[in-house]
Amino acid sequence: MAHTRLWGGIEAGGTKINCAIATASTTSSRSSRSPSGPALPQILAETRIATTTPAETIAQIVHFFQVYQQRVGPLETIGLASFGPVDLHLSSPTYGYVLDTPKPGWRHIDLLGGLGRSLQLPIVLDTDVNAAALGEHRWGAAQGLDTFLYLTVGTGIGGGAMVNGKLLHGLLHPEMGHILLRQDVSQDPFPGGCPFHGNCLEGLASGSAIAARWGKPADQLPPEHPAWALEAEYLAQAIATFTFTLSPERIILGGGIMHQQHLFPLVHRLARAKLETYLAVPQVLEQIDRYIVPPLLGDQAGILGAIALAQEGSGG
Amino acid sequence: MAHTRLWGGIEAGGTKINCAIATASTTSSRSSRSPSGPALPQILAETRIATTTPAETIAQIVHFFQVYQQRVGPLETIGLASFGPVDLHLSSPTYGYVLDTPKPGWRHIDLLGGLGRSLQLPIVLDTDVNAAALGEHRWGAAQGLDTFLYLTVGTGIGGGAMVNGKLLHGLLHPEMGHILLRQDVSQDPFPGGCPFHGNCLEGLASGSAIAARWGKPADQLPPEHPAWALEAEYLAQAIATFTFTLSPERIILGGGIMHQQHLFPLVHRLARAKLETYLAVPQVLEQIDRYIVPPLLGDQAGILGAIALAQEGSGG
Numbered sequence: 114m115a116h117t118r119l120w121g122g123i124e125a126g127g128t129k130i131n132c133a134i135a136t137a138s139t140t141s142s143r144s145s146r147s148p149s150g151p152a153l154p155q156i157l158a159e160t161r162i163a164t165t166t167p168a169e170t171i172a173q174i175v176h177f178f179q180v181y182q183q184r185v186g187p188l189e190t191i192g193l194a195s196f197g198p199v200d201l202h203l204s205s206p207t208y209g210y211v212l213d214t215p216k217p218g219w220r221h222i223d224l225l226g227g228l229g230r231s232l233q234l235p236i237v238l239d240t241d242v243n244a245a246a247l248g249e250h251r252w253g254a255a256q257g258l259d260t261f262l263y264l265t266v267g268t269g270i271g272g273g274a275m276v277n278g279k280l281l282h283g284l285l286h287p288e289m290g291h292i293l294l295r296q297d298v299s300q301d302p303f304p305g306g307c308p309f310h311g312n313c314l315e316g317l318a319s320g321s322a323i324a325a326r327w328g329k330p331a332d333q334l335p336p337e338h339p340a341w342a343l344e345a346e347y348l349a350q351a352i353a354t355f356t357f358t359l360s361p362e363r364i365i366l367g368g369g370i371m372h373q374q375h376l377f378p379l380v381h382r383l384a385r386a387k388l389e390t391y392l393a394v395p396q397v398l399e400q401i402d403r404y405i406v407p408p409l410l411g412d413q414a415g416i417l418g419a420i421a422l423a424q425e426g427s428g429g
Numbered sequence: 430m431a432h433t434r435l436w437g438g439i440e441a442g443g444t445k446i447n448c449a450i451a452t453a454s455t456t457s458s459r460s461s462r463s464p465s466g467p468a469l470p471q472i473l474a475e476t477r478i479a480t481t482t483p484a485e486t487i488a489q490i491v492h493f494f495q496v497y498q499q500r501v502g503p504l505e506t507i508g509l510a511s512f513g514p515v516d517l518h519l520s521s522p523t524y525g526y527v528l529d530t531p532k533p534g535w536r537h538i539d540l541l542g543g544l545g546r547s548l549q550l551p552i553v554l555d556t557d558v559n560a561a562a563l564g565e566h567r568w569g570a571a572q573g574l575d576t577f578l579y580l581t582v583g584t585g586i587g588g589g590a591m592v593n594g595k596l597l598h599g600l601l602h603p604e605m606g607h608i609l610l611r612q613d614v615s616q617d618p619f620p621g622g623c624p625f626h627g628n629c630l631e632g633l634a635s636g637s638a639i640a641a642r643w644g645k646p647a648d649q650l651p652p653e654h655p656a657w658a659l660e661a662e663y664l665a666q667a668i669a670t671f672t673f674t675l676s677p678e679r680i681i682l683g684g685g686i687m688h689q690q691h692l693f694p695l696v697h698r699l700a701r702a703k704l705e706t707y708l709a710v711p712q713v714l715e716q717i718d719r720y721i722v723p724p725l726l727g728d729q730a731g732i733l734g735a736i737a738l739a740q741e742g743s744g745g
Contacts, residue, residue, distance in 0.1 A: 213709045260599035272674075276592040276599070283576035283592070283676030285710055292670045295609055309706045354608045358588075358674045360599030390625045392514075393529045394601055 118429060120154070121178055121191035121234070122419030124241060125224070127216050128268075130170060132177045133159040134188065135420045137429070153252050153410075154420050157185075167222045175231040189429065191236045192422025194244030194415060195224060197271070201238065201282050209238055212285075215308060237426035241265075242273030242289075243280045244418030245367065245408070250275060251421050253409035254365050262361040263408070264289065266348065267368035270315040274359055290315035294350045301326075301343055318347040320370050336375040344370070345379035352380070352405060353387040362396070367408040374407075381405055434745060436470070437494055437507035437550070438735030440557060441540070443532050444584075446486060448493045449475040450504065451736045453745070469568050469726075470736050473501075483538045491547040505745065507552045508738025510560030510731060511540060513587070517554060517598050525554055528601075531624065553742035557581075558589030559596045560734030561683065561724070566591055567737050569725035570681050578677040579724070580605065582664065583684035586631040590675055606631035610666045617642075617659055634663040636686050652691040660686070661695035668696070668721060669703040678712070683724040690723075697721055 117136050124131040138152035158181055162173045182188060198212040209225025229236050239247070246263035249255040255263070259278040265271050272289030274281040281287060291313045296305070303326040305312030306319070316322055323331045327340050334340045352364055366380070385401045396404045408414045423429075433452050440447040454468035474497055478489045498504060514528040525541025545552050555563070562579035565571040571579070575594040581587050588605030590597040597603060607629045612621070619642040621628030622635065632638055639647045643656050650656045668680055682696070701717045712720045724730045739745075 260597070276597055277595045279593045281576070281592055281676060284672070284678045284712060285676055285708060287676045288673045288707060291673045291707055293611055293666060295611060350609060354670060355674060356600070357604045357607045358671060360597060360601055360603045362600045391604060391607055392601060396600060 117186070118427075119157070119186060119188045120420055120423035120427065120429065121188045122416050122423055123174060123191060123193045123195075123228075124244070124415040124419050125193065125195045126164065126241065126415075127196050127214075128164055130162045130164055130174060131159065131416045132162065132174055133416050133420065134178070134181050134185075151252060153417065154424075156416075159416070164216075166218050167224070167227065171224070171227045171231070174228060178232055178234075188234055188423075190423040190426040191228070191232065191234055192244065192419040192424075192426065193225060193228065193236050193238045194241045194419040194422060195238060197240050198285060198288070199224070199238070199240060201240070201286055235426055237422040239280060239422055240271070240273060240286050241415055241418075242271040243282075243286065244273070244422050245410075245414040246273035246275050246365075246418070247280060247421040247425070248410055248414050248418030249365055249408055252417065253414065254406050255363060258362045260359070260361055261363045261365065262289075262355055262359060263365045263367065263414075264351075264355075265368035266318065266320070266366060266370040268320045270319045270368075272355070274361070276359070289351075289355065290319070292351060292354055294318075294347055314347065314351050318344055318351070318370075320368075323370070331370055331373065336373070341373065341376055341379060345376060345383050348376075348380050349383035349387055352384045356388060356392065363403070364405050365408050366405060367411075367414055371407060377402070377405070377407065433502070434743075435473070435502060435504045436736050436739035436743065436745065437504045438732050438739055439490060439507060439509045439511075439544075440560070440731040440735050441509065441511045442480065442557065442731075443512050443530075444480055446478045446480055446490060447475065447732045447735075448478065448490055449473075449732050449736065450494070450497055450501075467568065469733065470740075472732075475732070480532075482534050483540070483543065487540070487543040487547070490544060494548055494550075504550055504739075505743040506739040507544070507548065507550055508560065508735040508740075508742065509541060509544065509552050509554045510557045510735040510738060511554060513556050514601060514604070515540070515554070515556060517556070517602055525552075551742055553738040555596060555598075555738055556587070556589060556602050557731055557734075558587045559598075559602065560589070560738050561726075561730040562589035562591050562681075562734070563596060563737040563741070564726055564730050564734030565681055565724055568733065569730065570722050571679060574678045576675070576677055577679045577681065578605075578671055578675060579681045579683065579730075580667075580671075581684035582634065582636070582682060582686040584636045586635045586684075588671070590677070592675070605667075605671065606635070608667060608670055610634075610663055630663065630667050634660055634667070634686075636684075639686070647686055647689065652689070657689065657692055657695060661692060661699050664692075664696050665699035665703055668700045672704060672708065679719070680721050681724050682721060683727075683730055687723060693718070693721070693723065 122133045135154040263273045270290035305316035306322040307316030381401045451470040516523045579589045586606035621632035622638040623632030697717045
């Protein structure tokens with residue numbers, strides 16, 4: 114049997130952590146989800162771990178990879194797609210640390226170092242949303258693009274971006290969920306749920322905000338509920354700001370809230386109205402449903418993004 | 430005499446067009462404005478042309494460069510730093526055209542082609558603000574950075590950005606003046622001056638908006654005038670949104686309005702207050718006056734940026 118290349122992926126979120134081991138696809142057939150690009154990697158093993166204390170959580174992650182390696186063979190690299198804020202500066206003394214997170218016990222924890230010391234493997238780190246953007250670039254809705262935005266609308270809201278073919282980091286990394294929106298309090302008196310900014314994008318439009326405003330979780334609100342027109346308005350405002358600032362070639366909207374497929378036509382209509390007066394390009398005027406799209410990788414964008422990070426780190 | 434390399438620069442604005450010819454600096458001494466980086470290019474000739482009709486304006490630009498070349502010798506390349514919106518996609522059939530500008534007579538004009546056909550020189554095109562960003566990166570306030578923002582606050586407001594060492598273009602190019610802000614109409618009832626969006630950033634905070642709101646131009650408003658606290662609030666809102674979206678390592682604020690030096694401390698204080706709760710990095714907490722800075726090239730940022738474009742196009 115020929116040597117099989119193996120990579121690990123860790124999608125580290127505030128409530129759960131997905132770990133997977135993958136190899137390059139062994140088939141030459143295209144995945145139905147990725148009709149025109151390279152085939153998706155094949156997931157050989159995966160596990161889901163609850164995010165508890167750092168020590169316990171890191172030990173469980175390490176255990177998963179160690180057991181697999183003892184059974185099957187060594188991984189080349191691991192991709193770590195982490196919740197934020199996280200220090201991504203290679204030259205920083207706190208590179209790989211979780212920074213000022215509100216998550217109890219995780220503030221200033223050396224996540225990357227804790228994993229690396231036990232696993233003795235090269236680990237490639239980025240934010241969860243940047244990793245998802247990379248996965249969509251390799252195998253999903255951003256194939257062939259070099260400047261685009263991946264926005265996740267779930268419990269919280271975050272964004273990853275690729276510009277000129279490289280992931281955007283900059284000073285720290287973007288925190289796109291925290292841009293300010295315009296709220297018409299006569300229509301929406303909800304004070305906003307962000308502990309830092311109240312009614313920023315995340316404070317008004319995240320899953321947590323929807324649940325707090327309407328008293329029940331988003332997936333229990335029917336399509337005709339007024340929650341959705343309001344949600345679409347806030348997302349369209351954010352899309353306009355991101356478009357004027359980053360000039361993406363496409364905006365991918367993922368995350369649990371976007372499982373509500375009926376939300377896309379509403380967002381398309383409102384975003385087009387906000388953009389068309391000043392951005393008279395065909396992508397906006399004629400193809401808004403190709404400008405603002407769901408992720409092709411769906412809920413696998415995160416873990417496949419982590420695998421993509423690992424592959425990048427090993428030239429794979 | 431050794432062969433002297435010559436480059437041309439065109440800074441094309443809606444009211445005037447600056448043209449210059451430059452060579453590499455002949456001295457090894459550093460400019461006082463650029464103490465740590467390469468010396469500024471030496472401007473050998475310059476002219477200022479009013480932006481009238483496209484045909485007349487283009488003819489005058491061509492005349493300036495042709496006369497100089499006949500007298501001194503050929504240029505290698507010309508950098509064209511243009512007002513927008515302008516088509517920057519090399520593969521587009523309208524590459525180099527001015528797009529849907531409100532400027533009379535200039536809509537869908539082949540500015541690049543008109544110049545190129547007459548001058549028979551390679552012309553490197555970018556937006557005026559991207560060119561200014563490039564100039565500040567080479568010789569000014571962004572030396573050594575690879576992800577930063579240049580914002581001009583003048584008659585209008587525009588932004589250029591470098592990400593991972595390359596200028597940001599994307600779908601069209603950023604239109605950063607048109608992001609939405611929050612306006613407290615009980616404090617500021619001015620309806621906003623943007624013909625497209627009313628009270629967007631440009632509509633509330635540009636020089637035109639200041640003049641319309643207060644009935645006199647910004648440079649006639651004394652430092653204690655309430656105009657400035659309001660201006661600082663709007664600029665700080667914009668800086669927060671740009672920081673959360675682009676994660677720049679520095680934000681350079683140029684343009685005529687920023688000649689009011691007293692505006693910087695106000696902007697520093699308000700921007701820090703908006704950022705510090707969620708971006709607890711030293712650049713924000715301790716060095717906000719190094720995070721938000723004036724351009725080192727001052728009003729020369731535009732024309733020197735055009736020269737920088739030309740030099741990039743010739744490997745210079």
